[in-house]
Amino acid sequence: MTALTSLPAWQDFERRAAALRDFDLRAAFAADPGRAERYSAAACGILLDHSKNLIDDAGWAALFELARACGVEARREAMFRGERINATERRAVLHTALRAPRGSRIEVEGHEVVAEVHATLDRLYRFADSVREGEWLGYDGRPVRDVVNIGIGGSDLGPYMACEALKDYATPQLRCHFVSSVDGWQLHHTLAALDPATTLFIVASKTFTTQETLTNARAARDWLTAAGGETAVARHFVAVSTNSQAVAAFGIDTANMFGFWDWVGGRYSLWSAIGLPIVLQIGPTRFAELLAGAHAMDCHFRETPMADNLPMLLGLLGVWYINGFGAASHLVSPYNQPLHRLPAYLQQLDMESNGKSVRLDGQPVDYRTGPLIWGEPGINGQHAYYQLLHQGTALIPADFIVALENPASPLGHHTILLANCLAQTEALMRGKSRAEAEAELRDQGLDEAAIAALAPHKVFVGNRPTNTLLLDRIDPATLGSLIALYEHKVFVQSAIWGVNAYDQWGVELGKQLARTIEAELRGDKDGATGHDASTRRLLEYCRQALRRRADSTK
Numbered sequence: 064m065t066a067l068t069s070l071p072a073w074q075d076f077e078r079r080a081a082a083l084r085d086f087d088l089r090a091a092f093a094a095d096p097g098r099a100e101r102y103s104a105a106a107c108g109i110l111l112d113h114s115k116n117l118i119d120d121a122g123w124a125a126l127f128e129l130a131r132a133c134g135v136e137a138r139r140e141a142m143f144r145g146e147r148i149n150a151t152e153r154r155a156v157l158h159t160a161l162r163a164p165r166g167s168r169i170e171v172e173g174h175e176v177v178a179e180v181h182a183t184l185d186r187l188y189r190f191a192d193s194v195r196e197g198e199w200l201g202y203d204g205r206p207v208r209d210v211v212n213i214g215i216g217g218s219d220l221g222p223y224m225a226c227e228a229l230k231d232y233a234t235p236q237l238r239c240h241f242v243s244s245v246d247g248w249q250l251h252h253t254l255a256a257l258d259p260a261t262t263l264f265i266v267a268s269k270t271f272t273t274q275e276t277l278t279n280a281r282a283a284r285d286w287l288t289a290a291g292g293e294t295a296v297a298r299h300f301v302a303v304s305t306n307s308q309a310v311a312a313f314g315i316d317t318a319n320m321f322g323f324w325d326w327v328g329g330r331y332s333l334w335s336a337i338g339l340p341i342v343l344q345i346g347p348t349r350f351a352e353l354l355a356g357a358h359a360m361d362c363h364f365r366e367t368p369m370a371d372n373l374p375m376l377l378g379l380l381g382v383w384y385i386n387g388f389g390a391a392s393h394l395v396s397p398y399n400q401p402l403h404r405l406p407a408y409l410q411q412l413d414m415e416s417n418g419k420s421v422r423l424d425g426q427p428v429d430y431r432t433g434p435l436i437w438g439e440p441g442i443n444g445q446h447a448y449y450q451l452l453h454q455g456t457a458l459i460p461a462d463f464i465v466a467l468e469n470p471a472s473p474l475g476h477h478t479i480l481l482a483n484c485l486a487q488t489e490a491l492m493r494g495k496s497r498a499e500a501e502a503e504l505r506d507q508g509l510d511e512a513a514i515a516a517l518a519p520h521k522v523f524v525g526n527r528p529t530n531t532l533l534l535d536r537i538d539p540a541t542l543g544s545l546i547a548l549y550e551h552k553v554f555v556q557s558a559i560w561g562v563n564a565y566d567q568w569g570v571e572l573g574k575q576l577a578r579t580i581e582a583e584l585r586g587d588k589d590g591a592t593g594h595d596a597s598t599r600r601l602l603e604y605c606r607q608a609l610r611r612r613a614d615s616t617k
């Protein structure tokens with residue numbers, strides 16, 4: 064593997080980026096009336112306007128050349144063909160097969176997988192229909208009214224985000240709840256409002272070894288059996304996992320288990336049986352539309368030339384700022400409230416994938432990789448952290464996402480929402496010059512001394528880069544396309560950086576140490592062993608608090 068930084072295309076890209084450090088967006092728009100049109104691309108109900116970025120044609124040419132030099136297109140084909148591109152775990156990466164149309168063929172080591180995917184979907188759909196139509200009955204003969212998904216990470220974030228986004232399509236008979244934290248507060252308050260006889264639990268865990276999920280699942284099981292007895296478990300618990308042995312060992316009949324495959328990463332799994340809460344909420348037909356939307360984006364990514372290819376454009380722009388301008392974070396600013404969980408979902412997707420510092424060949428990288436991804440609904444962000452975007456010292460590229468149609472929001476509200484989204488990207492780009500600030504203050508009748516004192520505080524440098532993604536609407540198909548767009552963006556960046564986006568060894572050490580500390584807190588193990596002084600002291604505070612609590616309940 065040739066070191067990335069020694070590639071001529073990388074050096075050219077760095078030179079281009081350095082040459083544009085003082086790029087003036089206002090001047091670029093003034094000089095080129097066609098800029099907005101040329102620097103836009105559309106697919107699958109999503110218009111990407113990327114014209115408000117600190118880049119010109121030569122910069123784009125350097126990025127496309129870099130992508131070619133890094134073999135992004137060849138690696139993309141390897142992924143779609145089912146090659147084991149997740150080299151550290153020797154696995155294929157085939158979330159795209161989960162949304163491949165019935166009848167298409169994709170093989171992993173000679174084994175065709177699409178037929179199996181659809182057989183599982185059919186089972187999932189039959190089960191969901193029986194719950195939605197009130198045929199699946201609880202222990203006292205009443206139908207299900209509440210569904211509680213117990214899972215964490217990829218077994219929570221995707222389905223939760225999609226259920227929130229698609230609430231307008233939800234059946235009124237069912238309410239979906241999500242419990243992820245091992246802080247029992249969340250389960251307690253979720254169950255407090257529910258009736259065990261009409262509650263269905265989905266225990267969602269790819270590995271079925273995740274401590275938080277199994278702890279919550281055991282507590283939920285106790286809550287259920289206290290009311291309905293042991294026999295109730297079969298009617299009220301289903302599992303989604305790749306580990307049927309662990310599911311059976313937990314006490315869930317594998318007849319009530321929906322499987323998926325080791326070639327589906329947790330954070331890429333909402334398209335699989337992990338999407339069961341979504342299917343229950345919006346029904347099989349709408350879920351199939353979500354899959355079709357993602358598939359449409361897969362085809363767009365695979366077939367469209369780079370200059371019009373949405374995932375390529377977003378991925379390369381990220382590289383432009385991270386490696387060319389030293390940006391350390393990337394803001395995701397969805398304006399529509401249904402997308403309020405999108406930033407949290409994208410945090411795992413992006414940061415668990417590209418938060419890596421070793422290349423596929425085992426060598427350390429000597430360049431930045433995945434950025435900090437963060438955000439909230441944009442309209443709230445405007446009243447919180449946007450100040451820093453406008454006048455702070457950090458360069459923070461941002462994606463502004465808003466839907467053109469928004470039937471559930473009154474026209475007046477929606478107009479204000481759109482206006483704010485557009486106004487913020489314009490303000491970030493154009494800024495406010497010293498002369499403009501002074502003129503404004505003069506119009507307000509301030510004297511020259513006051514103007515001189517205040518004007519510097521009112522200056523916005525501008526030139527803050529943004530992408531605007533205009534969605535036709537937030538429906539299952541467009542949401543599917545949007546999520547797949549970000550999945551492929553992450554892929555593009557991993558291919559440039561030469562890292563494996565599909566493992567996550569970095570989360571393991573904390574889990575190992577937690578097991579040791581838990582035993583020490585419980586008193587099963589000597590607490591003084593092997594810890595640094597800080598951890599030892601903190602551990603002692605916690606041990607005393609636990610002891611006080613145990614004593615008070617004696």
Ligand SMILES: O=P(O)(O)OC[C@H]1O[C@](O)(CO)[C@@H](O)[C@@H]1O
Nearest residue numbers: 216217218268269270273329570
């Ligand atoms: O679905 P599981 O196996 O319970 O894992 C949950 C999450 O935990 C992680 O392994 C991180 O700890 C994620 O990658 C995954 O999505």
